[in-house]
Amino acid sequence: MSEKILFIDTIPNQTIALKNDEELTVVGLITKGWDGTRHLIIKTEGRGAVCRCIFFILGKNNDSFLAKIEANHQAPKTQIKARIRSALTDSSSCSIEGAWSIEKTASGTDTYFAHHTLLLSPNASAKTAPFLEIKTDDVKAGHAASVGKVDDEALFYLLSRGLSETQARMMLVQGFFETELNAINDEKIKNTIRETVTEFLSQTKS
Amino acid sequence: MAVPIKTKKMLTQTGDNSAFSFRTETKSFFASQKGLNENIIREISRQKNEPEWMLKSRLHAYEIFLKKEMPKWGADLSGIDFDNIHYYVRPQDKAKRSWDEVPKEIKDTFDKLGIPEAEKKFLAGTGAQFESEMIYHSLAKNLAKQGVIFESTDDALKNHPELFKKYFSTVIPPGDNKFAALNSAVWSGGSFIYVPKGVHIELPLQAYFRINIENMGQFERTLIIADEGSSVHYVEGCTAPTYSSDSLHSAVVEIIVKKGARVQYTTIQNWSGNVYNLVTKRAMAHENAEMFWLDCNLGSKVTMKYPSIILRERGAKGEIQSLAFASTGQHQDAGGKVIHLAPDTSSTIVSKSISKNGGRSTYRGLVKVIKGAKNVKTRVVCDALMLDPASRSDTYPTMDIKEEDVAIAHEATVASIGEDELFYLMSRGLSEEQAATLIVNGFANPIVRQLPMEYALELNRLLALEMTGSVG
Numbered sequence: 001m002s003e004k005i006l007f008i009d010t011i012p013n014q015t016i017a018l019k020n021d022e023e024l025t026v027v028g029l030i031t032k033g034w035d036g037t038r039h040l041i042i043k044t045e046g047r048g049a050v051c052r053c054i055f056f057i058l059g060k061n062n063d064s065f066l067a068k069i070e071a072n073h074q075a076p077k078t079q080i081k082a083r084i085r086s087a088l089t090d091s092s093s094c095s096i097e098g099a100w101s102i103e104k105t106a107s108g109t110d111t112y113f114a115h116h117t118l119l120l121s122p123n124a125s126a127k128t129a130p131f132l133e134i135k136t137d138d139v140k141a142g143h144a145a146s147v148g149k150v151d152d153e154a155l156f157y158l159l160s161r162g163l164s165e166t167q168a169r170m171m172l173v174q175g176f177f178e179t180e181l182n183a184i185n186d187e188k189i190k191n192t193i194r195e196t197v198t199e200f201l202s203q204t205k206s
Numbered sequence: 207m208a209v210p211i212k213t214k215k216m217l218t219q220t221g222d223n224s225a226f227s228f229r230t231e232t233k234s235f236f237a238s239q240k241g242l243n244e245n246i247i248r249e250i251s252r253q254k255n256e257p258e259w260m261l262k263s264r265l266h267a268y269e270i271f272l273k274k275e276m277p278k279w280g281a282d283l284s285g286i287d288f289d290n291i292h293y294y295v296r297p298q299d300k301a302k303r304s305w306d307e308v309p310k311e312i313k314d315t316f317d318k319l320g321i322p323e324a325e326k327k328f329l330a331g332t333g334a335q336f337e338s339e340m341i342y343h344s345l346a347k348n349l350a351k352q353g354v355i356f357e358s359t360d361d362a363l364k365n366h367p368e369l370f371k372k373y374f375s376t377v378i379p380p381g382d383n384k385f386a387a388l389n390s391a392v393w394s395g396g397s398f399i400y401v402p403k404g405v406h407i408e409l410p411l412q413a414y415f416r417i418n419i420e421n422m423g424q425f426e427r428t429l430i431i432a433d434e435g436s437s438v439h440y441v442e443g444c445t446a447p448t449y450s451s452d453s454l455h456s457a458v459v460e461i462i463v464k465k466g467a468r469v470q471y472t473t474i475q476n477w478s479g480n481v482y483n484l485v486t487k488r489a490m491a492h493e494n495a496e497m498f499w500l501d502c503n504l505g506s507k508v509t510m511k512y513p514s515i516i517l518r519e520r521g522a523k524g525e526i527q528s529l530a531f532a533s534t535g536q537h538q539d540a541g542g543k544v545i546h547l548a549p550d551t552s553s554t555i556v557s558k559s560i561s562k563n564g565g566r567s568t569y570r571g572l573v574k575v576i577k578g579a580k581n582v583k584t585r586v587v588c589d590a591l592m593l594d595p596a597s598r599s600d601t602y603p604t605m606d607i608k609e610e611d612v613a614i615a616h617e618a619t620v621a622s623i624g625e626d627e628l629f630y631l632m633s634r635g636l637s638e639e640q641a642a643t644l645i646v647n648g649f650a651n652p653i654v655r656q657l658p659m660e661y662a663l664e665l666n667r668l669l670a671l672e673m674t675g676s677v678g
Contacts, residue, residue, distance in 0.1 A: 107595070119610040125577075132601040134620050137592035141620040147607040148614060 007189055011038045011055070011067045018078075020046030027184055028055035029193050031200065033063025033092065041070045044078035044106070053082040054180050056193060058200045059092030059124065068097045071113070073106035081112040083180050087173055088117065088124035089204045095127035098143065107138040114144040118176055120169075120204065170201045229447040230315045230418055234337065236296040240421065241289040244268065247391055250294045254360055254394070257367065267380035267390030274384040280570070281508045281539045286482055291423040291454055293392045295337035312336050315416060331356045333413040335426055338394040340413075349407060355400040356411055359427045362398030369400060373431055377460035377488050377516075386486045389425045389458040396426035396457065401436040401467075410439040410472070410658060417446035417453050417481065428459040432467035432495075439470040441661070445505070446478045452507065454482045461489035461497065465519075468496040474661060476505035476668070479535055483509040491515055491522035500656055501528040503538050504668060512570060514543035517551035524553040529653040531672060532565030532597070541570040541602075549580040557588040558653055560646060561597035562672070568600040569618075577608040586616040591649050593623065593642070643673040 003023045010030055018024060042051050057065055071080040086094045098113040117126040130143040150172050158168035177197050181190050236253060238246050247268055251261040276283055297312055308316075316334055331345035333356070340358030349356070355366060363370050380390035397413045417424050432438055446453060455477060463469050469489065477483055483506040489497040499513035515524035526542035544553040559567035569588045590599040601618050623645050631641035647654075647666055654662050654669075 104595070117607075119607070119612075122610045124610060125608045127604070127606045128616075129602070129604040130616070130618070131603075132599075132618065132620060134590070134592065134599045136595045137597060137622040138595065139592075139620060139622070141618075143601070143616075143618050145603075145605060145616040146614055147605060148612060149610050 003185070005184070005186055005189065010034065011040050011065070011069070013039050015041040015043065016051065017043045017045050018049035018051055021048040022046060023050045025052045025054070025184070027189055028053070029196055030055060030057045030065065031196065033059065033065050035064070036066065038067040039070070040067065041072070042080055043072045043074060044080060045074050047075045048077045049075065050079040051081070052079075052183065053084075054183055055082070055084040056177055056180070056197070057084065057086035057094055058197065059086060059088040059094055060090050060200070060204060061092065062090070063092040065092070065094040065096070067095075068099060070099045071101070071111065073102040073109045073111060076106055077108040078106060079110045081110075082114070083112075083183070084115045085177055085180055086115070086117045086126070087120055087176065087200075088126065089120040091121070091123040093125045093127075097129045097131065099131045099133075100141070100143070101133040102135060102139055102141065104135045107136050110140045112142050116145070116176075117147045118173065119147065119149050120173070170198070173201055174198070230311050232297060232309075232311045232418060234295050234297055234419070236294075237292055238294040240292055242268075242291075242293050242392065246293055250392060250394065253294075253296065256363065259371070260363065263375070263380075264391050267387050270380050271384060271387035271391055274387055276384060277510075280510050280568070281537045283482065283484075283508065285452055285507075286454060287452075290451070291421055292419070293423050293425070294394055295419060295422060296339050297336045297341060308342055312341055315418065316414070331411040333358065333397050335395045335413065335415045335424070337418060337422060338424065340395045340397070345411075352405050353402040354405060354407065355398065357398050359396040359398045359429060360394065362429070366398075366400070369431070370398070370429075373429060373460070373462055375460070377462065377490050378458050378486055382486060385456045385484045386458055389427060389456050389486070392423070393425045393427035393458065395424075396428040397430075397440070398428070399430040399438060399440065401432045401438045403433045404435045406436060407438045410441045412441045412443070415442065415444040415455075417455065417477075421451055421453060423454040423456065426457045428457065430459075430461045430469060430471070432461075432463050432469045434464045435466045436464075437468040439472065441472045441474070441658070443474045443476070445476050446481055450480070452480045452482060455485070455506075457485045459485070459487040463489060463491045463495035463497050465493040465495060467492075468498070470498040470500065471513075472500040472657065472661070473502060474657075474665065475501075475503045475509065478505060479507050481506045483511065485511045487511065487513040489513075489515045489524075491517050491519070491524060493519040494521040495519075496523045497525070499526045499528070499542065500653070501526070501540065502653070502657075502665060503528070503530045503540055504672070506538075507535065508537045508539070510539045512541045512543050514545070515553065516545045516547060517553065518547045520548045520550050522548065522551045524551075526554070527556045527653050527656060528558070529650055530557075530559040530567045531669070532559070532561045532567040533672060534563040534565060537566045537568070539568040539570060541568075543572040544574070544584065546573075546575040546579045546582045546584070549578070549582070551579065552583040554584070555586045555588075556653065558590075558650060559588075559599060560591045560593065560649065561599050562593040564594075564596040566598040566600070568602065570602045572604045572606070573614060573616075574606045575609050575612055575614070579609050580611040582609065582612040582614075584612075584614045588618045589649070590618075590620040591623070591646065592620065593646075639673065643670050646673055
């Protein structure tokens with residue numbers, strides 16, 4: 001019924017199972033990599049359960065973010081929506097497999113997975129595999145993924161307005177994360193994320 | 207379909223593929239016994255009078271085939287019984303250039319399918335493969351004069367040995383996968399196309415593949431070389447009659463697109479519901495070359511096919527568009543792969559699939575960008591439409607990016623036919639079935655409209671036919 005927010009700093013090896021009408025928002029502000037693969041499982045076992053995941057990944061040095069996120073819709077009218085944004089500098093790398101499945105019993109499901117990556121250094125690399133398995137027809141399912149660098153045109157525009165390159169880049173990367181912040185109903189968490197992003201960007205040379 | 211069939215005939219039929227399910231009684235000139243061993247491979251090579259290097263290459267591929275395991279991913283292949291297949295069936299003694307020389311029974315088969323009327327109408331050249339051999343090949347005279355080669359792959363090995371040896375197995379080596387190895391060991395038939403520098407073939411070249419007997423394995427091998435600045439469009443169509451036991455179709459298609467050349471390869475696959483269709487297709491695109499796969503899969507029991515493009519030099523462009531329709535007992539596991547090895551390369555993958563009556567369709571794709579391949583642009587879109595709760599739709603895209611200076615985008619949607627859409631159309635006076643057919647046609651249209659017009663009409667009719675009785 002009431003929305004819970006879980007604020008974490010890594011992708012945990014964990015199984016989250018949601019019962020009838022349970023609503024959970026998981027916000028991840030992830031700045032440290034790990035060895036091996038993390039495995040997060042989200043299951044909607046009860047009718048009407050809703051889970052929203054919003055992850056921000058900030059990679060530097062040789063950090064590696066290797067994870068498999070499994071979402072399993074078992075009950076009708078459930079939602080699991082994940083939005084992941086990662087910005088990678090130095091030689092950091094991020095590889096996320098999203099394994100989304102909708103069982104026969106989960107009609108009326110609304111599901112979404114998105115992973116957008118911004119590569120901020122020539123040595124950063126990304127792998128993304130948003131998988132979908134759907135076994136019933138009454139569903140809304142979508143996924144999206146993109147990999148790219150800071151948009152040259154946007155950068156040029158800001159430079160022509162008198163910003164330094166560092167300022168302009170910082171602004172664009174902040175904007176990249178800001179899009180997802182709107183979905184979080186907690187000002188304190190939002191500000192923590194903004195501060196962390198700003199600090200992260202000021203440490204990296206452009 | 208690859209060849210126009212009279213609409214009237216189509217509309218009186220309601221089953222899947224029934225328009226093509228007739229069988230012809232033919233006497234085979236030679237048929238290998240069921241099963242595969244070294245002797246059968248030697249026999250195939252001997253019958254074809256092949257040079258020593260080809261026999262060696264076949265035997266080497268056979269060794270690889272035995273060593274390789276069956277793929278553990280993708281569709282269920284447990285129904286394939288390698289020992290219950292005729293690996294080589296020769297319907298006549300050699301390929302004909304004149305339609306009149308083709309034996310009557312075989313001619314009847316293709317007449318029923320509409321060949322060679324299609325040729326007269328709008329094709330620059332036609333090939334027809336029956337069982338293991340190309341039984342007929344023709345090419346417009348003006349093209350032959352310009353140095354275009356369009357022959358069965360067997361003939362090309364004899365007539366153009368140097369060209370053949372230079373390119374054969376260079377894009378898909380036998381070790382690529384188990385079925386590529388099998389094809390390399392027992393290949394027979396297929397088309398060989400060479401387009402010389404600067405020659406543009408305006409009209410499409412067509413090949414038509416037909417499996418007629420039961421428990422047949424068809425292993426055609428197609429090799430297309432488009433030399434610098436040339437262009438060609440090749441269309442293939444496939445059908446088979448329905449038998450109680452399964453057949454295997456395992457082709458290898460290699461395409462080399464040289465600097466500034468363009469190749470379009472269009473497939474309209476409508477095998478009957480007992481054919482395993484396991485095909486390896488790959489193109490190598492050089493500087494500023496353009497490769498376009500247009501892949502429509504309607505038939506077969508199981509299809510596993512991922513047309514690939516390797517963009518190996520600067521400025522190369524690749525495009526893969528595919529349409530899959532999976533109905534009862536069918537699994538269409540299709541998709542596409544693009545490997546970006548050079549800067550300024552771009553690619554697009556568009557995949558649309560429709561699942562109905564318990565059918566299963568899968569998109570499986572890969573986009574890979576290596577380090578140093580700067581300014582790469584890729585867009586992947588896959589959409590799936592599910593028509594009932596018994597069907598299944600899967601999407602397995604992978605993006606592996608090792609370069610910063612890229613723009614990669616992927617999106618996918620899965621949906622059923624919306625009730626509000628149906629309601630709107632029905633309030634305009636359409637029946638539920640008509641409305642659903644219209645929505646399915648609209649969904650498939652972005653792919654279908656890229657086909658030559660004649661094929662597009664035929665495919666729309668086929669889709670309408672598949673939709674008959676699907677609602678209500």
